[in-house]
Amino acid sequence: xxxxxxxxxxxxxxxxxxxxxxxxxxxxxxxxxxxxxxxxxxxxxxxxxxxxxxxxxxxxxxxxxxxxxxxxxxxxxxxxxxxxxxxxxxxxxxxxxxxxxxxxxxxxxxxxxxxxxxxxxxxxxxxxxxxxxxxxxxxxxxxxxxxxxxxxxxxxxxxxxxxxxxxxxxxxxxxxxxxxxxxxxxxxxxxxxxxxxxxxxxxxxxxxxxxxxxxxxxxxxxxxxxxxxxxxxxxxxxxxxxxxxxxxxxxxxxxxxxxxxx
Numbered sequence: 001x002x003x004x005x006x007x008x009x010x011x012x013x014x015x016x017x018x019x020x021x022x023x024x025x026x027x028x029x030x031x032x033x034x035x036x037x038x039x040x041x042x043x044x045x046x047x048x049x050x051x052x053x054x055x056x057x058x059x060x061x062x063x064x065x066x067x068x069x070x071x072x073x074x075x076x077x078x079x080x081x082x083x084x085x086x087x088x089x090x091x092x093x094x095x096x097x098x099x100x101x102x103x104x105x106x107x108x109x110x111x112x113x114x115x116x117x118x119x120x121x122x123x124x125x126x127x128x129x130x131x132x133x134x135x136x137x138x139x140x141x142x143x144x145x146x147x148x149x150x151x152x153x154x155x156x157x158x159x160x161x162x163x164x165x166x167x168x169x170x171x172x173x174x175x176x177x178x179x180x181x182x183x184x185x186x187x188x189x190x191x192x193x194x195x196x197x198x199x200x201x202x203x204x205x206x207x208x209x210x211x212x213x214x215x216x217x218x219x220x221x222x223x224x225x226x227x228x229x230x231x232x233x234x235x236x237x238x239x240x241x242x243x244x245x246x247x248x249x250x251x252x253x254x255x256x257x258x259x260x261x262x
Contacts, residue, residue, distance in 0.1 A: 110144070110183035117159040117184055118254050122247055124164035125224060125233055134228030135168040136178040136208045138193070140221040141257055145187075148215070149180055152191030159186055168226075178211065178223070194218050201241070212236035222253060 048063040113121075121137070128135045138145065153174060157163060159181060167174045167189050177190035193211035201210065212223035216236040223236040235242045235253060242249070 113159060113181070113184045113257075115255075118251065120159050120161045121164070121181070121224075121254065122251055124161035125226060125250060126247055127161065127165055128168060128226045129231045129233050132228050132231040133165070133168050133170065133226065134175075134208060135164075135224070135226035136193070136212060137164070137224040138178050138180045138191070138212075138215055138221050139224070139254065139257055140180075140182065140219060143219050143221065144182060145180055145219060145221060148178075148191050148193065148219075149182070149188040152177055152180070152188040154188050155186050156188075157186045159184060178215075193223075196239070198239075205241075209234060209236075209241060213239060213241050216240075222257065224250065 044063070045067060048060065048067055051060045051063060121139075125135070125137070138148070163186060164179065166172065167179055167186075169175060174189040178193050179189045180187045180191050194214040194217075195207065195210045196213040196217055198210075198213060201213065208225050208227075212225045212234070213236045215221055215223050217239040225234040225236065225241075226232075227234070232244045233247075233250060235245050235250060237253065
């Protein structure tokens, strides 16, 4: 008896899309507590299949009830990961410069930073690193981070290295938390950021680094971290932390944000 299997082009596309989605989900949850929870759900599901095969009705019924609400449980447990997955899809989708949904619903256009203002940020980071002054600067791409800005003190001032350095001076009341730069303005200081749940970060990194990674996971922003212990500059992008980057690298990444906003 010969078994013929017909495989359509759409079937191949279907398999590739599922594989891509699973890979992206793995990238998001690897190294987090959510990965261990997912393994736990998977083992319970395998155990349920074995119990059903062995016709253990009572235990199979109890576990079947648990499996029945498994989708809802997964949504509750993995709500942050689902949010990050949807954000990944949204930020990787390149909207047209001539037409886009953000142009239909935008209430006020945010003016992008100039090259001179980027130099002011770089100068501030250089001076803060030299003096080993801890700092955390968040620069969004397309999102406005309204909730993050509301958690701090609104400033709405022009970008200058002197102001950034003054904010992070240890004796000022605004030095704790993050500074948010929105477009060509310093929007707020002392802002509270979400912390990452990644378990594989260097234990020597403190809350600033975890907060930088956290905000880059939850939003499309990039976060600059100045270490007060080592005086090094790190950059968090898309949930990844680049250690000890040079001023040239930092300038390149900031210029990318300007190009995207223009």
